[in-house]
Amino acid sequence: MGSSRGGENRLRIIHAIEDQPRNTNQLSEDLDLNYKTVEHHLERLVDHGVLLANGDEYGTMYFLSDRLEANLDVLDEVVAAAEIDVGNEDAAR
Secondary structure (H helix, E strand, O other), X not given: OOOOHHHHHHHHHHHHXXXXXXXXXXXXXXXXXXXXXXXXXXXXXXXXXXXXXXXXXXXXXXXXXXXXXXXXXXXHHHHHHOOOOOOOHHHOO
C-alpha cells in the first residue's frame, strides 16, 4: 500500500482519520489533496475493510475499522521499515 504515491496518500488519510473522523471535504482541505483524489482513496479503503463509512453523500464520515485499529502497530512497523514519509510526526507511536 505504501510503495506508490497513492499508497502514501492512503496512509496520510488513515492517520488523519485516526486523529479524528472526517468527511471527504475535511480530508481534502486538511491534507491539501484534490477532493476527487480523496474520494477515490476513501472508496478503496472502505472496499478493503480498512475504513468504515457512516452517513449519506456529502456528510459521510469515515472511521477506522475495528480490524485496522487492532493492527495499527503492524501498519506503523511496515511504514517505518519501508521508510515511508506520511508527513505525520505521530505516525510512529
